[in-house]
Amino acid sequence: MPNITMRELLEAGVHFGHQTRRWNPKMKPYVFGARNGIYIIDLQKTVDQTRAACDFARKTVSEGKKVLFVGTKKQAKDVVEEEAKRAGMHYVTNRWLGGMLTNYQTVRASIDRLKKIEALKASPEWNETPKKEQSRHERELAKLKKSLGGIEDMKKLPGAVFIVDTEKEHIAVKEAKKLGIPTIAVVDTNCDPTNITYVIPGNDDAIRSVKLFAGLVAESCLEGAKLLQEKLRSQEIPVEAAAKEEVVAEKKVSRFEGDIDLQGVDEADLETTEQTEEGATAEAAAEPAAAPATETAKA
Numbered sequence: 001m002p003n004i005t006m007r008e009l010l011e012a013g014v015h016f017g018h019q020t021r022r023w024n025p026k027m028k029p030y031v032f033g034a035r036n037g038i039y040i041i042d043l044q045k046t047v048d049q050t051r052a053a054c055d056f057a058r059k060t061v062s063e064g065k066k067v068l069f070v071g072t073k074k075q076a077k078d079v080v081e082e083e084a085k086r087a088g089m090h091y092v093t094n095r096w097l098g099g100m101l102t103n104y105q106t107v108r109a110s111i112d113r114l115k116k117i118e119a120l121k122a123s124p125e126w127n128e129t130p131k132k133e134q135s136r137h138e139r140e141l142a143k144l145k146k147s148l149g150g151i152e153d154m155k156k157l158p159g160a161v162f163i164v165d166t167e168k169e170h171i172a173v174k175e176a177k178k179l180g181i182p183t184i185a186v187v188d189t190n191c192d193p194t195n196i197t198y199v200i201p202g203n204d205d206a207i208r209s210v211k212l213f214a215g216l217v218a219e220s221c222l223e224g225a226k227l228l229q230e231k232l233r234s235q236e237i238p239v240e241a242a243a244k245e246e247v248v249a250e251k252k253v254s255r256f257e258g259d260i261d262l263q264g265v266d267e268a269d270l271e272t273t274e275q276t277e278e279g280a281t282a283e284a285a286a287e288p289a290a291a292p293a294t295e296t297a298k299a
Contacts, residue, residue: 002219004050006043012208015041017189027189030201039189041201050213053184053198054220057160060182061224062231065159066090067184068151069214070172076164076204079211081150087218088225090158091150092172101175104157111152114144160184162217165204166191186213 009015017023017031017039032042057067069091071080077093084091092100100107117137120126126134161176163169163185173195176183182197188204203209 002054002216002223004047004216006047008212009043009046009202012203012212013206014046014202014209014212015043016203016206017041023189024192026192026194027187027201030187030193030199031189041189041203046201049198049200050216053200054216056182056198057162057184057217057220058224058227060159061221062227063159063224064228066154067217067221068092068154068158068161069217070096070161070169071164071210071214072096073165073168075207076210076214079207080164080214083211083214083218084150087221089218089221090154093150094146096169096172097147098171099175100151100172101157101161101179101181107148107151110144111148111154114141114148114152117141117144157181160197162214163196164210164214166193166196184217186210 015032017027020034020037020039023031023039027039030042030045032040034040060067067087067089069080069084069089070093071077071091072093072095081091081093097107117140120129120137121141129137157179158181160182161172161184163172163183166173166185166187167190173183173185177195183195184198184200185193185196186200186202186204186209187193187196188202191204193199193201200213202213
């Protein structure tokens, strides 16, 4: 696990919260006290919570899942993107589009459009495309890249979401909670920690603080990726073969079958479906066997 010391936290200004008049009472357990009208965060709790969060991030990636990094505020976006890329994770740093998780199929359609335009630009047909149409495609591509560039390779929902500033990214928090996706978040004294799985109490405004936490989570993801590689080698399964098996599996099952909780399906609907299937089977059995062409067509 990445090493973290109290000195590093102090130097990064992690202990500085918001003004006492701008705070969320639910953060009281993580507050050490107040000084000059500013809340001071309990760094011992920050150390403990950060270790737990990093352990979880490492475990998540070691199981073959990805962590989605989210940070769209000005002082966080560049750092979050840099660390996510370093760890080989997905990221959202421009603007969180409503439904990025809960309506992922629609988002995926936009990503497919992005890839289609990129493929067109790389093909010989691009040179034969009228300049006006090229310009239109390039504008559309730039817009899609800005919004979806960090998740264009995200083929399924992430195993966890790392968030900087839960107050600003409240929509991302709600979507992750709705789908049961665990969240890791840097939570300042003005934020609500209730819906966060792994709370890291700390300053989410200072660039050095954001860089410290994003770097620690990214390092944990890299450690998890290393553990995954070792696990695959110990099982004598080549990484490429494992990746191919995953692609085949995705084609055979619903894209989100392994990610979204299906317990909400009505049992009555399931019973109706089963009865319909049994009825169809009985009708098929009752048909004369002298219609091979029809049977082949049904098959």
